[in-house]
Each structure stands twice: as structure tokens, then as C-alpha cells.
Amino acid sequence: MRMKHKITTSLWFDNDVEAAANFYVSTFPDSRIVVVSRCGEAGPGPVGSVLAVRFELMGVELVGINGGPHFKLSEAASLMIDCETQDEIDHYWDALIAGGGSHSQCGWLKDRFGLSWQVTSSRLPGLIADPDPARAARAMRAMMAMTKIDLAELDRAQAG
Secondary structure, three states: OOOOOOOOOEEOOOOHHHHHHHHHHHOOOOOOOEEEEEOOEEEEEOOOOOEEEEEEEEOOOEEEEEEOOOOOOOOOEEEEEOOHHHHHHHHHHHHHOOOOOOOOOOOEOOOOOOEEEEEEEOHHHHHOOOOOOHHHHHHHHHHOOOOOOOOOHHHHHHHO
């Protein structure tokens, strides 16, 4: 029996939640739209327009709502993708930045819908927290200079 989570991330979109949810489920394997809720006679939008979408990304449940222009997504909250390989980093980075996304630094980007993502590696904490302070500092300096995470470059920097 699948246990229902008591906490679900809710994302506020202006008016494009259905397009965003469809994009996300097409980007991540084992993902799906769970339910699309539409406005009825009581509103708040036109009858039949999309109000909310409940979707799963690789087993993580999220809800997106068409809340209007009152609030904006920001970098203050992001979704983090823990990648195993450089190929996986490249895949998610390229997919999420496509169509109007923008990059930041240290593996952070904002997709075309305004949602912030961290495309990172499970190896990163070990690189920047190396017991040798000099090795850790070299890895940290290299990471701070990156937009997309480059594992080979981080390994080279850490090694000196």
C-alpha cells in the first residue's frame, strides 16, 4: 500500500500550470499527471479553465496552481536534482534550460516557467567537504566559478 505524504510542494504559476506540468513529466522518467482540476461555475477563473494540476516527478508529488500574477516563483525555493553522472547532469540541464530558461551559478538554473532548479551531483558534498582543507577549497572555488556542474573539472581542481 502506498503511503500518502502529508507534505506536498505547491507551486504558483500565473496562467501556464498545465504546460509547465506537461513539460516536467515529459522531462523526468517515471513521472505523470495525477489530476487536472478545472474551474466550475463558482470560479475563480472561466468555467473549464485549468485551476490546478497534481503531478508526480519520479515519485515526488507536486501541485501547481494557476494563481494569477499576484505572486512569482523565485530562487528562494528550488527543486534539486541529484545526478549520478555528467551525462545525467547534461541531460537535465539542457532540457530545463531549453526554450527560454536561464542559468545562474553552481548548478542553479531557472526554467522557462520561472521555476528554479539545482542540477547537482551526489558527489558534490564529498568534493567540497574533503577532510583536506586545501583540496576542499580548490573544489569550492571551482564550483563557485561554474554555471553547469562539471564533475571532471571539479575532480581536477580538487586534485590540484
